[in-house]
Amino acid sequence: MNGGSRGLKVTVITTPSNAPFIVSQTSNHPNISSAIIPFPRVEELPDGCENTADLPSMALWVPFLEATKKMKQSFERVLRDMIDDGRPPICVISDFLLGWTLDSCRLFGIPRIVSHGIGVFSMSISLYLISFSSCLNGLWGMVPIELPGMTLPFKLQKADIPEGIGEADMNSWGVIVNSFEELEGRDHVGRLESFYYNDAKAYCVGPSLLYNQPGQNLEADHDKSSYIKWLDKQAEMRFGRTVLYVSFGTQTHLSEDQLDEIANGLEMANHPFIWVVRSKTWAAPKGWNERVKQRGLVLRNWVDQRRILAHSATGGFLGHCGWNSTLESLTMGVPLLAWPMIGISEQALNAKFVVMGLGAGLMVPWTGVNGEKIMTVGRDVICDKVKELMGGENGRMAGERAQALEEWQGICGKRWVLL
Structure with missing residues (x-):
C-alpha cells in the first residue's frame, strides 16, 4: 500500500x-x-x-x-x-x-x-x-x-x-x-x-x-501461543517433521459422525497431530482424549495457521484445499493431504492441481463412482491416508516436492518489497 x-x-x-x-x-x-x-x-x-x-x-x-x-x-x-x-x-x-x-x-x-x-x-x-x-x-x-x-x-x-x-x-x-x-x-x-x-x-x-508478515522467522517470534510451545516440545521429543496439522477452514461444517471418524482415524494412524475443530457441540468419543493426549492437541479457537505450518515440527496438512490455505502450505514447504469440502467452490480443482499437477500432496477419496460427495469418509480411509502422507514413500516424495516449492516464497518476497 x-x-x-x-x-x-x-x-x-x-x-x-x-x-x-x-x-x-x-x-x-x-x-x-x-x-x-x-x-x-x-x-x-x-x-x-x-x-x-x-x-x-x-x-x-x-x-x-x-x-x-x-x-x-x-x-x-x-x-x-x-x-x-x-x-x-x-x-x-x-x-x-x-x-x-x-x-x-x-x-x-x-x-x-x-x-x-x-x-x-x-x-x-x-x-x-x-x-x-x-x-x-x-x-x-x-x-x-x-x-x-x-x-x-x-x-x-x-x-x-x-x-x-x-x-x-x-x-x-x-x-x-x-x-x-x-x-x-x-x-x-x-x-x-x-x-x-x-x-x-x-x-x-x-x-x-x-504482506504484514509477523516476522522473517515465524517459528522464532516471541509471544508464543500454547500450541506453538506444544510444537516446540514435539520437535524436541521426535526427529523430523512429524506433526500433522488438521483444519478445514472457517466455512466448512462437518457432521458429528464425520468428526468422530476423523478422531478415530487420527488415533489409529498413531502420528502426532494438531486438530482445529470449529464445531461448538461435538464431543470426542469416550476415552479418546485420554488415549491421544501425549501426541494430539485439539484446538477450538482461532489459531495462527501460518505459524503452525512454518514450524519445523509440522510435516503435513490435512485440509480442504481452500486457495489461501493451499498457498500457505506450499510456501511453507508442507505437503497436503487434500480433502475438498465445498462443492460450489474451486477446492476440488485446487486439490487436483496440488496432487496431480505439482506432486506436492496426496488425496483423500471424497467422491463416489458417480461423482457424488461421500457423506462420511471412514476412519480406515483417513488412517491409511495419514500414514501414507506422514510415513509412506508417496508422502516422502510429496514432502520433497513441497519443500522445493518453498523456495518460491523468497522469489515472491522480493517482488512484494518492490510492490
Missing part, C-alpha cells in the same frame, strides 16, 4: 460488521479511508451476518449472495458522492461474487477490476467452461471433460467445477489474482487473460500472505 507516494487515495466500501477489521488493517495508512454502507436485512440470514465466514451453514450461501445484490443502490450513491466531490474513482476493485458492480461502474464510466480469491489455474478452467455450460447439464459427475487447447495434468470431471464465475467477470477491465507465475506457469496466466474482453490483463499479486 505505497500508493500514497504516487498521490493515490483508496476508499474501501464496506459494511458495519466488517468495518472494524478494515479500520484495524488500514489505520496506519493516511491515504486509505472507508465508506460504510448498510448490509440489507434478509429474513434467512442472522443479524450481523455480513461475510461468508459468519454463515452458520452453507445452505445460506444463496440468500447471502442475494442480499449483497441489494447493496447496489448504496454502492452507487458512494460513487456518485465521490464524483460530485471532485474525486472520481480511477477504477473499482470488487470481488468476483459481486458481479453486479460491473453495471454500476458502467453507469459512471469507471473501469471495474475483478478480484479473485482463487488461483489462475482454477479460474482458467472455470471461464473456459462458461462457453460450454449447456453441454455440461446432462453429464454426471465422473464423466471426463475434454478442453480443446488446454493440457491438464489430471482428468477433469463435472464434479470438479466451481460455480459463480460468469459474464460480469469476463467483461471486467482486468483481474487481480492472489497467486504468482512461478507457481502456476505463464501459459496459464496468458490463457486466463484470453478469456477477458478488451485485452484485459491478469495481475498476479500473490501470495498476499507475504
Whole structure:
C-alpha cells in the first residue's frame, strides 16, 4: 500500500460488521479511508451476518449472495458522492461474487477490476467452461471433460467445477489474482487473460500472505501461543517433521459422525497431530482424549495457521484445499493431504492441481463412482491416508516436492518489497 507516494487515495466500501477489521488493517495508512454502507436485512440470514465466514451453514450461501445484490443502490450513491466531490474513482476493485458492480461502474464510466480469491489455474478452467455450460447439464459427475487447447495434468470431471464465475467477470477491465507465475506457469496466466474482453490483463499479486508478515522467522517470534510451545516440545521429543496439522477452514461444517471418524482415524494412524475443530457441540468419543493426549492437541479457537505450518515440527496438512490455505502450505514447504469440502467452490480443482499437477500432496477419496460427495469418509480411509502422507514413500516424495516449492516464497518476497 505505497500508493500514497504516487498521490493515490483508496476508499474501501464496506459494511458495519466488517468495518472494524478494515479500520484495524488500514489505520496506519493516511491515504486509505472507508465508506460504510448498510448490509440489507434478509429474513434467512442472522443479524450481523455480513461475510461468508459468519454463515452458520452453507445452505445460506444463496440468500447471502442475494442480499449483497441489494447493496447496489448504496454502492452507487458512494460513487456518485465521490464524483460530485471532485474525486472520481480511477477504477473499482470488487470481488468476483459481486458481479453486479460491473453495471454500476458502467453507469459512471469507471473501469471495474475483478478480484479473485482463487488461483489462475482454477479460474482458467472455470471461464473456459462458461462457453460450454449447456453441454455440461446432462453429464454426471465422473464423466471426463475434454478442453480443446488446454493440457491438464489430471482428468477433469463435472464434479470438479466451481460455480459463480460468469459474464460480469469476463467483461471486467482486468483481474487481480492472489497467486504468482512461478507457481502456476505463464501459459496459464496468458490463457486466463484470453478469456477477458478488451485485452484485459491478469495481475498476479500473490501470495498476499507475504504482506504484514509477523516476522522473517515465524517459528522464532516471541509471544508464543500454547500450541506453538506444544510444537516446540514435539520437535524436541521426535526427529523430523512429524506433526500433522488438521483444519478445514472457517466455512466448512462437518457432521458429528464425520468428526468422530476423523478422531478415530487420527488415533489409529498413531502420528502426532494438531486438530482445529470449529464445531461448538461435538464431543470426542469416550476415552479418546485420554488415549491421544501425549501426541494430539485439539484446538477450538482461532489459531495462527501460518505459524503452525512454518514450524519445523509440522510435516503435513490435512485440509480442504481452500486457495489461501493451499498457498500457505506450499510456501511453507508442507505437503497436503487434500480433502475438498465445498462443492460450489474451486477446492476440488485446487486439490487436483496440488496432487496431480505439482506432486506436492496426496488425496483423500471424497467422491463416489458417480461423482457424488461421500457423506462420511471412514476412519480406515483417513488412517491409511495419514500414514501414507506422514510415513509412506508417496508422502516422502510429496514432502520433497513441497519443500522445493518453498523456495518460491523468497522469489515472491522480493517482488512484494518492490510492490
